[in-house]
Amino acid sequence: MPAASLTVLYFAWVKEKVGLGAEAVSPPASVATVSDLIDWLAGRSPGHAAAFADRKLIKAAVDQVHAPLSSKLGDAREVAFFPPVTGG
């Protein structure tokens, strides 16, 4: 079962498209994986939909650890979405 309340963070252009840096959400129990969460979040606003339009460009971290989109959410408390990193 996913956690009842989840903090979702957005960075770089994902943040700009969504229009938010962070939000607290309560996805339904059917949202079991990171990919499910993307599907669900994409329905929240046109900005969300635009940010997640091409998920090949999206990376995720679950509780601050890199996670493939197929990862189970389990009892995660924080999920972040961002483009591939470009530091260094």
Added chain:
Amino acid sequence: MATIRVQREAFDPGAEINGFCTRNPTSGGIATFIGQMRDFRGESRNDGEVVTAMTLEHYPGMAESQLAELVKEASGRWPLDDALVIHRIGSLVPGEAIVLAAVAATHRGDAFAACAFLMDWLKTRAPFWKKEATETGACWVEAREADEDQAAKWKR
């Protein structure tokens, strides 16, 4: 052991390296890497835009923990005496250092390899994002496939 710093303030790579050497007098080999913001000197990027400044965004908490994780992984692969990673966030101007990685070991082979590894993994795993400002606006830097290939060489 290792020192990890994520900071807004500019730093002096020379002074940091001197301090690192002084703190590790028993290490025979110290390898360092400095990544700095290129000064395009008014020349255009590939798309004809002139880059005037850069902003670095990061994921607070995860950026620091990922850098610590990279250093831990390097320490598991090579016998290191010490490591230092400093990464800037916020606004940068051309010529400023973005990142400094330094590793100390008994011999140069381990130091060179660990330093290269740290940078290759940092480029693909540490959650930082560069946004380049030009005279007409700002755009996010795209990840390079070559960086992924470079990082993949260290997989085992």
